[in-house]
Amino acid sequence: MQYCDYQRLRAVFCTLLLLVSANSIARDxxxxxxxxxxxxxxxxxxxxxxxxxxxxxxxxxxxxxxxxxxxxxxxxxxxxxxxxxxxxxxxxxxxxxxxxxxxxxxxxxxxxxxxxxxxxxxxxxxxxxxxxxxxxxxxxxxxxxxxxxxxxxxxxxxxxxxxxxxxxxxxxxxFGIEPHMQLSVLCILLLGGLYLLMLRLSPLRAKIPSGLIWLIGIAVVQLAAEQLRGWFSYPYPLHDVRLVLILVCAMTFGFGLLVYLLRLCQFDTKVKLSVLAPVIGLTSMLVFFSPGFDLKTTLAVSIPALAGVGVACWYYYRHRTGKALLFAATLGVFVMAAMLSLQSFHSLLFYVMVTLLLGVLLGMHIRQLGELQIQTMADQQAIAKLQVKLSQLNKTGTQQYLTLTFGSAAERIDVGQILWCRAAGDYVELHLDGGKERLYSGTLKSLIDKLPGTFMQVHRSYLVDLDKVRRIALNKDKTESGYAFLYLSDGNRVPVSRRLLGQVRGTIE
Structure with a gap:
């Protein structure tokens, strides 16, 4: 998992904010x-x-x-x-x-x-x-x-x-530049949603919160309905449908954001209900009695967001985590922007702030996934080391043999004598102690299954007994294949691919 280029993201969002003010172009x-x-x-x-x-x-x-x-x-x-x-x-x-x-x-x-x-x-x-x-x-x-x-x-x-x-x-x-800016924000939200959906299809599926995908989806639907007037001149009865859709999306987004934060902070069901019930009741009442759909839409999101600030601050007070402090600060800026521009916040500024808010949440999850992947790789290396140690104990406790067949003849060789192997077409060359060589009739993959766990594939064509490795060195001669070399006890060296070097080094060390 690669980390996002936060500098570029910051530049994009700052550009969007600057263009919000540019929308006040004088019209003739x-x-x-x-x-x-x-x-x-x-x-x-x-x-x-x-x-x-x-x-x-x-x-x-x-x-x-x-x-x-x-x-x-x-x-x-x-x-x-x-x-x-x-x-x-x-x-x-x-x-x-x-x-x-x-x-x-x-x-x-x-x-x-x-x-x-x-x-x-x-x-x-x-x-x-x-x-x-x-x-x-x-x-x-x-x-x-x-x-x-x-x-x-x-x-x-x-x-x-x-x-x-x-x-x-x-x-x-x-409407000037505003519909075009809204379309840009819509594209950013769609890309973020698609990125999360791709992660949901990955092995890290369980770590991707579905709530964040739903929040992005709701914001996309609301923004699409909002910018409809800037692109099409529709019959006037559809204006009411559009306003209702925007308001429903705004309320759903606000309540969904609060539920998402409560789940993220891992509060129990009783606490969640004690927070959600009054917030939903207060928001619904204010939305119902407020004049104008612009004000209704702003309140539908800002009241749950204000409650979210309280939830994040309480969580920070109890656990002192930087994540909770970042949540509280981001939501605080969101609510402040809404309160300072109640009648106009629902337009482009609202969606820029929503995109920034969702971007912060997405960035935190991406960082957590990166840390999880690093930990997973460390765990895999630890497991590989343990498997090697167990194989070493098994090798010292019992002697293992590999049977080689040549037509009607057969030969048994001690696995402990094998230093390294190299694939050669339909055969595999076995290099033994004392400079001896044998041929195994089969593929490298089939040979791996017959050898103990101390043997590891270090290259597409090479297999090595890690017990026989003396040192690792990077390849400074670019005319030779291999990113690095393993130097063995018999003086030979075996190439290691760049992809497998980290795993090989972690297992040996």
Missing amino acids: WTHINYQQIRVCPGGEVIPNFEDDACTTQSFFSADPQGRAIWIEASLHLSERWQEGAEPLAFYLFAKASSKVYLNGRLLGTNGRVSLDGEHELAGRMDTRFYVPPGLIRTGENRVVIHLSSHQSILRLSSPLHLAALGKYQNSTDY
Whole structure:
């Protein structure tokens, strides 16, 4: 198991964090006057906005959910909009079907606006309307919007998100670099999940926590749902489905993270339940009563993470382990970032922090696996040494013989006389004390099974009795094969492969 290059990982994550701030690129848009618009009940024709049934309010408080409404707003444009030669569009991001007029001219429809849900055709969540040349004027422009939203699953506190004039482009371009950054984070999470799945298929399967794989999987699903709006302009009823999916994933991730920490700290069932029950209850209550899905999503993760800080600190107080301190510090930074940006934390910053958090957990497990593999190799060498010692005792206690056949003839030789063996095609050369040589009819592998445990394969073609080894030396002559040589009691030397050198040296020493 090779350790991760932590310097490179740190550089990648720092780059992601820098690009989060780069997302505040100035976009060339002019918005309507959001603070003061006129709202009238819906009808088939444009109403008189001075009527007593109409009210003055902010754009974001206007609510077409379950009804149809008319909106009148002012759009103030400078002279540069008249001078530009590029095509223009009016953008409307709202959970509603819509029809837009600019300076008395219909720009287009998005779905079909209706007074009832039976006749309404759901429009796109984020849409644009082409603005013909010469329609806009310097100064005040009158925007009238007809809206209805009868097919909503949820009732949002603010279903209207944006109304602005800009250059004609895809409506998803408004989100700028953020969807691309989210995609980068998504790829990092997917690679981490695939890496863990590969480890689960390895001999170290039992040491890979399935909880960490589930946490990465939940984060991937949540991020995929989050960035959907940045890539596709979907029908507005799907916006509610997307929000519910994000919230469910956030709550599942938060509770799953706390369960993972409790299991990692090896608390008993009673302690786990005494921590989980109040945290789940408090989080569910805060999520239910909090306004807006942005705040709900942030609280769904940050409250269990805050409880996780307490769990890690308690474990550190009891056991004084660096692992618990690292957990507490990482979760503390996560919670602090969430508290300092409650309304915006759910976007790119949230997923960067989640990736960093999961990266820390993954790095700790990789380190543990590395330590485990080192210990396993040490145990294997100790077992090999013990087997050699047992074989030596068996050799001294009883004399062993190897029968060699030559056609109809046979010869028995004392195994103790064999110094080393070399494969030669369908035969194996046996080199004995006194410079004698014999041939064994068979492969090196079949010969190993007939010899005591003091014999060890040190090269693809060589087998040596470790009792006859006097010293080991590295091969300084690169023209000769073998990474190192074993010097035997008869003065001969046998090559050792690089792959087997550590095991040979550990067994001899």
